[in-house]
Amino acid sequence: MTILRLPGIKKGGTGLDAHLNTKTYESCMRSCSFELFAGSLITGDGEVKENIHIGVTDGVITEISENPLKREYPEAYDFSMKTVMPGLIDAHVHIRYDPSGDPEQQSHEYQALRGTENARKALYSGVTSLGDAGAVGNVAFAVRNAVNNGVTVGPRLFVSGEMITITGGRSKTPGERLEVNGADSAREAARRLLMYHNADYIKLGATGAISSAHTGPRHPQLTVDEMNACCEEAHNCGKLVHSHCYGEKGISNSLEAGCDVIVHGQTLTDAHIDYMRKNDLILMPTLKAFCGHLDHVGEGGTHDRIVSTGIWEETEPNFRRAHKAGLTIAMGTDAGMPDDHFGDNYRDLEYMVEWGMTPMEAVQAGTLNAAKSLAVEDNVGTIGVGKRADLIVLGRNPLDDIRNIGKSLEEVILNGVFIEK
Ligand SMILES: [Zn+2]
Structure with a gap:
């Protein structure tokens, strides 16, 4: 017909x-x-x-x-x-980034414009919802609002706004991130995001990062009290909290504070896995960020921005263990990070299958589970x-x-x- x-x-x-x-x-x-x-x-x-x-x-x-x-x-x-x-739901991207350049050198306005192009690329590749897990200033909100107002075409965008971190926890430039010290300060930051910008979720920095050379990816950063204040505020609004963490202590702190989604999470212990399973919490392993990057190591280029710390090597055994234990796992590519492009977001699911998931499980990670990680499963996924x-x-x-x-x-x-x- x-x-x-x-x-x-x-x-x-x-x-x-x-x-x-x-x-x-x-x-x-x-x-x-x-x-x-x-x-x-x-x-x-x-x-x-x-x-x-x-x-x-x-x-x-x-x-x-x-x-x-x-x-x-x-x-x-x-x-x-x-x-x-x-349609796929990629619940962890950085819409402002150019995976082959250094965004810190570019104006916010420029990053927002590029964000609209990244959103479009994702949509054309089958992604109908995106979660932006941390931009600077109002960049990601601007992209979300431009899509919402029909200024540009893109997937549904769910935006956390700026990541909440300790002072200097991510950038060495003062004011480049939403820096907090103490529970009251953290609570205020979360309220600003939720109330002034209608943030769709909250993103916390529970440990240092491999992309911030001056931090230790395994070192804990935000305290339990700081994160707990943010969780209370987000949950009061019916929204979830995603916690960036690599090291074991940061994961423990995040779980104790009440975070809903563990992002990266390379050092899950059996106790973490057990707790997460019992409490219906979600792991977002961002495999494409690690595998996509490893695919390019040795070719020269942007991976120089990344500090190798052994975190990558832990990604596969950690993922296999979490999957075997029946943890809820959701798609999140971290697209925008070095060598991690928009437009092949589906690769995240391919890595999941390579490392032990059935195709059906991977499809669910990229649909229902990712929708759950953004608390939008009543409408999409x-x-x-x-x-x-x-x-x-x-x-x-x-x-x-x-x-x-x-x-x-x-x-x-x-x-x-x-x-x-
Ligand atoms: Zn990220």
Whole structure:
């Protein structure tokens, strides 16, 4: 049958409809209603179904059944030879960064402009939601708001704003990060982000970082009290807290403080894993940041910004152990870091499979689990009645080979709108 297309969004085009984005998360301004028939449907929560009819009304999935196409909708799409799954959710990126340059040398305005391009690249590769886990100033909020207002096209953006750190904990330039000292100061910083900027989540620096040469990645930074104050404020607003940590002590502090998502987390102990499993907490191992980078070591270039500390070497055994123990693991590429680009975000899932996950588990990490890590699973991350129609259509089934997400992507649908590159 002929596939009818909705008017698409042309690359670089203007006048984009606001319903593409989070602003119209709750409502769709114009008709984005259609039906499709999927040969294979991966729901995102571990199920796969064959020969399924889906109806979408105003950007929301309104019916799922075993019927053929009904011809009752404005548009009909026959994907009987294809696989339909939820759009990917990459819950940890740095939209402002250029993976091949030094962002500290560039103005905030320049970084925001580049952020819009990074967002677009991610969308075109099948990512329908992004989490920005730490920018400077208002850069990431500006990108989010530009997307929301239809100034530029991009995935739904969930933004933490500036990362909260100890004084000098990340940058040696005073004021480059949201620096706090003491629980009151941390609480105020969290309130500023949540109240003034409507931050979608809070990002904390519980240890030093391999990308901040003057810090020790294994050294703890924010205290339990400081982080606990931030957790209280975020949780009061129904939002989650992501904690950047490499070293064991930083992970312990984060868990004691009440953080919801452990980011990187290379030194998980059995006790950490046990606690996280019992409390439904999430690990975001950011494999693409480490593997993508290692792929380029020895070629010269941007990896000089990174200090090797043995953290990389711990990534694989740590991931395998966490996965084996049944920890909830979510996609987060850290895209923007050196040699970690936008536009191949799906590689994160390929590394997960390489290191022991089944393709179905990896798909769930990149959909439902990532949605949970941003507390948006009621709206996105799975295919079900009442969920937003954020979908991708693949020529080949990723359950046969996870690389089929990257290799056979045919359509990206955001909020019921087919995106045209
Ligand atoms: Zn990061």
